[in-house]
Amino acid sequence: MKCWIIFTMGIFILAFSIPLWTGNASAYGFHTGVIYSQIDDNSQLGDPIVANYGGSTEYGYDAPAMDTHPQFYAGVEAHTMGGWYMVWRLLVSVSGTDPNGVALSGDRFTGLTALHSPESGSYQYVLDVVYQTLVNVVPYGIGSDIEYAFSTQPTGYDGSHAWADWYSWLGGPYESGLRFGFQLAVDPTLLELTRLTLPISRASGKATPGEIQSQ
Secondary structure (H helix, E strand, O other): OOEEEEEEEEEEEOOOOOOOOOOOEEOOEEEOOOEEEEEEOOOOOOOOEEEEEEEEEEEOOOOOOOOOOOEEEEEEEEEEOOOOEEEEEEEEEEEEEOOOOOEOOHHHEEEEEEEEEOOOOEEOHHHHHHHHHHOOOOOOOOOHHHHEEOOEOOEEEOOOOEEEEEEOOOOOOOEEEEEEEEEEOOOHHHHHHOOOOOOEEOOOOOOOOOEEEEO
């Protein structure tokens, strides 16, 4: 049986002014707590755990700010036990609403960039944050090189979302990461009323995280 893992993480931005998570700071900025989970294979006796995945978001402020294009970096990683279990796809999507509850159009998320890891490239703080959690979760074995990313990956937007998407056409590796950079174009007339929140969902409308499919 050949299996692959499709992982989608939704990052839902309600608006911008005050980050709600202020306890995780470094020289690189601030980050949300890592949300992670595991995947088991219920086709095997004992439902063994075969993969881990998780994500976090990096941002620059922990107090009110007048920046109308705040920068964010979302990082996701997945790691399998090897064998037939591979990471074939990482998809990160972002959506939001303004303070009046009106959904933001996808073009409000600008400066989209996406880098894949592990590759010989630049250190990515948000990928390091996720790695520090996953390295201590069974099955062990995720490499620290997943903190380094290089090759550019597809990004895009539609009427309500922006996204970054990595897909392995030749067969997935046993671990993979994706760093999605974007800015939020804030409406200056709503700055005093807006707040930022970055809850990270374990599922979105495009795929179910941890779904093991076979062919």
